[in-house]
Amino acid sequence: MTAVLLGAALFLILVGAGFCLLFARLLSRERISTISDEYDEIFCPARYKAMERLLEETDYQYVASKSGNSKKLEKRFRAQRVRIFRDYVNCLSQDFTHICATIKKLMVDSEVDRPDLAGLLMKQNFIFTVTVLSIEIRLMLYSAGLGRPDGRDLVVSLDTMCTHLRALSLVAGPA
Helix, strand or coil, X not given: CHHHHHHHHHHXXXXXHHHHHHHHHHHHCCCCCCCCCCHHHHCCHHHHHHHHXXXXXXXXXXXXXXXXXXXXHHHHHHXXXXXXXHHHHHHHHHXXXXXXXXXXXXXXXXXXXXXXXXXXXXXXXXHHHHHHHHHHHHHHHHHCCCCCCCCHHHHHXXXXXXXXXXXXHXXXXXX
C-alpha cells in the first residue's frame, strides 16, 4: 500500500513539474517583438500535415521487414520519429504563442472593446497547454512502445485561434 501511494505521489510530482515547465516555456514565448500584418503568413495548417502520419505503424513495419528484426535499428528509428514529432509540437507552440500575442496586440490597439475575446483567449491557451502536456506524456509512453500520440487537436486549436485572429483583424481598426 505504501509503495502504491509513493508511486502515485511521485507520478503527480512529475506531472506537476512537467506542467510548470510547459507553462513557463509557453509564457516565455509571449515576448514577440515583430507582429506581422499578414495574418495568413502566421499559421498555415498544411505545414503540419506530415505530423499526422509521422508515427504511423506502417513505417515501423517496413523498417522491421528490411532490417531483419534488428531491435536496435527499430528503436533508433522510433527515437528519431519522436524527436521530429516533438519539433513539430514546438513549432505549433511557437505559432500559437505568436497568434495569441497578435490577438492581444489587436485587442489593445482596437477601437472596439472585446471582453469576450479575452475569455476565449484564456480558454484556448489553457486547452492548448493541456493538449501539449498530454501529447508529451503520450510521447513518453510511445517511446516505450505504448500507444500513439495524435497532434490533430493542437492543429485544430491553432486553427481556431487563427480564425479568431482573422475575424478580429476585420472588426478592429487600429487606434
